Structure formats: structure tokens, C-alpha cells
Amino acid sequence: MGLFHTSTALIYAVLLLLSSTLVAGIQYCHTGPDFCFAATTQHNTSTESHDVYLTISATPSKKGGWTGVGLGREMKGALMFIIYEDQESKSLITSIRSASGHVMPKVVEDADKQVSVLQATVSDDKYLAQFVCYSCWSPEVEVDGLSPYIFAGNKEQAFYGADKYSSLMYHEFKGKVWGDMSATAEDTTVASAPAIQGEETIGITEESPEPEKKKPEGFFTPVRVHGTIMTFSFMGLYFAGSVAIRSPLIRAFKYHWMIQAGASILALGNGLYMFLRSTHFGLHKIIGLTILCSLIIQAAAGYKHHIDFVMIRRQTIFTLVHRWLGRGTLLFGTMNVGLGMYYRHWSSLGLFTWFVIWCVEIAGYGYVLLRHQRRQSQQRGHAIPKEDLEDIADAEVFDIGDDFDDDEDEVEGVPLMDRQKKHEKNI
Template sequence: MYSCISKALVVLVLHFLFFLPSASAIGAQFYDGGSNLGFALFTTQNASSTDLQMQIKAPKSAGWGAVGIGDVMNGALMFIIYPSADQNSVTVSARTSSGHNTPTPLDKIDLTVQSTSIKDSIMIANIVCRNCTGDQSHQSADVSNSIQPWIWATGPGDTGDNAVSTDAKDVNLNQHDNYGVFFVDMTATHSNSSALPTISGNSDISVKPLPSSVPTLIIIHAICLTGAFLLLFPLGVVALRWFKWVRVHWMLQALATLISLLGLVIAIAFSAMDPEFNTFGEGHQIIGIVVVVYLLAQTVLGHLHHQNFKKIGRRTWISHTHLWMGRLVILLGMLNAVLGFSLAGLTPETIGIAVIAVVVAAITMVLVWFGGKRGKDSGAPIGSSESSNIALSGYNTPRGDDDGSRGGYGQGPPSRGELSYNRGYDTRGYGEQAPTGGRGFV
């Protein structure tokens, strides 16, 4: 009795395993439920190359659908499908793009269209690309990459006269309504089967889609960090060195530091969700973490400098460390903003941010230099106890007031019994003593 039951169970298990599709038959599959775009992939080895065998599906109502090799539109190798002139088949166009411009056809792609159809208002194309892997003159897939990035998009759903229906490979397409990124484990796509891949169901197989929230987080991150280092920090420096607005200075620097910290937290969040960057090994990521850590250290150093200066009335090693670290942090943050846009593959934007960073840095340094020179020429005292990220400047007050009331130009020299510090020189009169701990410096 038990022997019969055991044999029956073994037969059932073997029968179940036999009808399970093998890994080589599954390959990889991506499906986006919002746009109903589907993609299936096999890779097969032949004598001269590794072929990509693909099936792409997209709703006819979308106007067009596409997948592409790469993580951004710029330079990606795209396979775009749209209705052909007879409305019963599909035109397949291999294209690439410069920046976010309309993709243009590629002539050097060895692409074979196996079959196309439109069934139940769904466009289907089965294609094979024989030079889409390895080292090519265009973007290509790495069959050994377990996180090969692909992009996808669908059109705006044009109807009437705007509907795409042509056999031409270079027809102009309107900008996408839906798009995203997914990562394919190319090592799981190897197949010895002659069958073409088929999209089955709406699940992802050997694929990690990038969460739709990531592009938004990236934009917020970019706004936070470029705003902090190309606007707020330089404004804080100019407020102190040129206008002598002490409180405006430290408020701007504190705000910029908090925004930078927020930008780092956001960056860590979306990097952890992105299979391409979750190892945190990129130079932009490493520099970003270092910069924010330095900013937090700057806050502590600025406070210690302020307390020491109130007590002894002169700069210490803490003051100079705060001064030079601040200069380094701002320049490093500007550089990292440029590296961030470069990492995203946004070449025109990278050039634009680089130009802005150079201009802002140059203007800031000129104003700092002339601000310091103007202070020396007018006899205004130099030296500061307030937190600054690029330069220190301040003024003594008679009774420990931190209101900067004695710090403006044209207010005359300090009265007898008060101490003025200019470039480290003691300008006290005969018989005058150093200030007591009760006197504050702002």
C-alpha cells in the first residue's frame, strides 16, 4: 500500500517537473502593467556572434512602443514598433538618440524581423539582432552582465491625423507618455532552443524593474545639491565677506547644510533601489558622502571657533581648519554636481552645470578678495567667530553682543579699552589689556 502511494507521488513529481519550463526556455521577460508594454528575450550563440532574440508587445492605441539597450535615452540602441501602412502588421525601426532628441534610424544594425502582427489591438514583433552584443560601434548588450540596463517607452496614443501608420523606418514620433528602466540578468537568457521567446502573462522574469519613484527622487536630489552648492553656499559667503551680514551668512550656510543632508538621504534611498548603483562604488557617490560629512564637521568647527574667539580674541587652529575645510567643501561640492550630471549621461546639462559652477566660483572668489581688501583699506577689523564655509570675517563688540552692530563700515575705530584684530596684529594702545571672556566677537 505505502509502496504504491510512494510510486504514485514520484510519478506525479516527475510529471510536474517535466512540464515546468526550463531556465533556458524562459529567458527574461519584462512587463509594465501601466502601459501594457511587454518584452521577452533569449540570447543564442552561433559561430560568429551572440544573437538577441526578442519579442516586443505594445497596445496599438499607444501609437508606438519601444525597448532599448542602455540606462538613458542618450546613445541607447532602441527597437521601436508602430503600425505599418496596412494596419495589420508592424514596422520595426532600430534607432538611437542624442540627448533627448527624436531618435534617428541606425544603418549598421543587423536586424531581422521574423514576424509581426496586430491582434486584438496589440502590436507584436519578433525580431533577431545579430550584432547587438559585444564591442560594437553602437550601444550593445553584455551577455555576462547580471544587471544589464534596458529602457522602455510607449507613445502618447495619437489618433486621427496624428496616428502613426507607415512602413517608413524614419517616421517622426511624438514624445513618449510612459517610460522607465529595467535590468536584465543576461546570464539567465542563454538558450539552445530554436524557438522564439514569447511573452507569457504579466510577470517579470530575470528582470528587476526600476521603481517609478526613482526618476522623481533623482530630480529632487539634483535640485537640492545644485541649489545648495551653486546658490546658497556662495550667497552665504558673499553675505559675510561683501555685505557683512553675519546672521544672513550663518542662516544660509545652515539651510544649505540641511538641504545637502536631505539630498544625501534621498540619494542613498534611490541608489539602494537601483541595481546599477546599489554598491555605492561610483566616484560621485563617494564624494557626495564625504562632502556631507565634512559639512557636518564644519558645523561643529564653526561653533568651537566662535566660542574660542569670544574667550581669547584670536584665531586658533580650529579657526584655520574651519576656514580651509570650508573652501575645499564648496569647491568639491560644485565639482560633484558636475559629476552627477555626467553620471546620468546628460552631456549638454553636464556642460551647462560645469560652466555655471566655474562662473559662480569665480564671482564668489572675486567678491571675497575685494571684500577683504575693502575691509583692510577702510580699517575695518577682520576675524570672525561666526561659522563660515569659505572665509572668516568679524568684528568685536563691546559687551559680548552678537548683533554685529560694530561690524559695519564707516563706524570708526574701536574706542579705548576695546580690542581690534586686523590680520592677527594687536592694535591696543599703551596700557590696554586683552579683552575679558565677557566680550563677544561676531
């Protein structure tokens, strides 16, 4: 019996020792994509404040992706713990960042003075990182006994040769939760990060204890104005101007350059404004900047083509640049409109409507090109009334047409651009 009681006492002693090393904490688990984070506080006797221990566990996608958890109500001023995998070295990168608003967070250069990385490991199906943030928690941040946490991530971004400064793609998901820090073991003598306990949410709620303070948002916000102008420019004016130069109208050239000039002024002006107020760049903005630069090159090439063609009556390299860069700009500009709508979380119906309109415009532009080519073939050799010749010549000189020999310049009554490249000799 004495041996039995001795064994029982030893077992209880071991269990008591193990229980003292387990750190209780709050935990939140998110599904689709899957990740969990757990947090606990520990009283720091040297600073008379509280340290925060944080554990983040995430299930990577095929590309890897990134996941971040922040201490705070919003991105502005929050301390963010972001993890992602370097696909080349198969190592987990930890990046401590902060932001001045809802913008791309920047690396906190002296983060090692406040934050220590306790663990950062990668396996086939899990990222696991543990941190300690010294003197990071105070009861002053609580609202009704709850502390705010934010989270975000993007599972479609792959990182190669990554470091803590790697650029992040715009988050695909985000959220804010509130944790009851009184449930954590802040008075224990054990200083360690909490373990992820299954997939349950413990001591955390998604319901905010304070009313959301949303600033009244009018219709004419910078982003909405930007989207409206770019949609009107690319899917309205640029499309109309591209069709105009291929139309049989007498003043097609004048309509073309006036419409395109107006669209370019709107697009370049609004694009420059959005560029100056941007603090981070995603795919939509990179494509947009490329298109804006292309507009300048394309317009310059069109002007040079016109000047050269008036003088030498031949196509040049500027002709090809103006033609194909214009078509590419129109195609990718209209596609980028849809990408912007996607990033603004338009409904499936809205995106489908844009796609239908986009398909109709692209098909319509192809039809206009085909009709223009047929019309040119049918009109070859037909005389044009002298009173209309000057206006037609103005339009046709700018149009991208055929080359012809110098001895054709004096042929009267035949539009310059409608002549064949070479005279067929009469047999």
C-alpha cells in the first residue's frame, strides 16, 4: 500500500509539473483558408508590463501564400506578424511590419528590440511560427475586457528568394476579432508561447464590443471616380476612337484624334493622381502604369507616322508601333477595368456584365476591322469626287494603309491609301 501511495504521489507530481508548463491562452481558427493563432500574456517583472506570446499556424496553398496577425483595431499603428515561405530555401520567413493606414505595411527596422522569434518551421502541410513581443499589451487597449486582433492573408502569392522585405500582394481575406486576455495565464511563472489546441476558437469573439465607426462614404470617392473615368476612357472613348478611324466617314481622322486625345487626357490625368496617392502596388496598378506609359509612346508613334506618311507615302516602324501598341493598349486597358472591379469586390453579376460588354466590344472591333479591309478592296480603282478628295485624303493619310511607289503620287481621283502597293502593268 505504501508503494501504491508513493507511485500515486509521483504521478500527481508529474502531472502538476506538466500542467504548470502549459500556457493557457486565447485561440482563433479560420477556415477557407485554414489558419489559427493563439495568444497569451505574461507579466514582465523587470518592466512591470505584460509581454504577448503569439503562435501562428497556417496551412499553405500550392503556391504557399502569406498569413499575418496584428495587434490592434486596424492596420494603422498595428504591429503585424507576417509569415510566408521561401520556395527556394524551403524556410519560413517572419516579417514584423506596421502601417500608417490601409496601405502596404512596412518592415519595422528595429523590431528585434521588441520582438523575438521563438520558432519558425515549415512542413508539407503547415507553417508554424511563435513570437514574443515585450511590453506589447496593456489593459488600456481593451474595450469591455476584450483586446483587438486583426488578420489577413493571400494564398495565391509565391515567394522565391524571399526575405523580410518581400513585397506582398493585396490580401484576399481579412478580419478583426476580440480576445478575452483575462483568460490567459498572465500570472504564471512559465514564459512560453501557447500551443495550438485543435481547431477550436477559445476566448475570442468576432462581435465587436464597440460600435463600428465608419466614416460616411459619399459616391464621389477617389477610387470610384478613378474607376468611372477609366471605364469611360477605355471601354467608351478609346473603343469609339479606334472604330472611328476605320469607318467610312469623311472626317474619320479628325474624329479619331479628337476622341483619342480626350480619352488620353482623362486617363493620364486620373492615373497620375492615383499613382501619387498610392503607397503600394499590386497587379492592377502595375498593369495600369504600364498602360499609361504605352499611351504616351503610342500617341508619339502615331504623330510620327502621320508626319512621315505625308512626306514619303510609306509605312515606317512608327506605323507598326502605333498600330499594334494601340491594339494591345485597348485590349489590356479594358481587361484592367475588369481587374479593378474584381479587387473592389464587385458582385458576380457585375463582373459577368462587364465580361459580356467586353466580349461584345472586342468582337465588334474585329468586325469593324474586317469590314474596313473589305471596303478597301472594293473601292480600289474607283474614282472619288473632287470635292470630297481633300477630306478623304486627310482621313486616309493617317489611316494605316498600303505603301505605294513614287510614280503613283500624281494619280488623280484615287485615294492615296487605297492604291495598291504597285501598279499592275497593262498587258
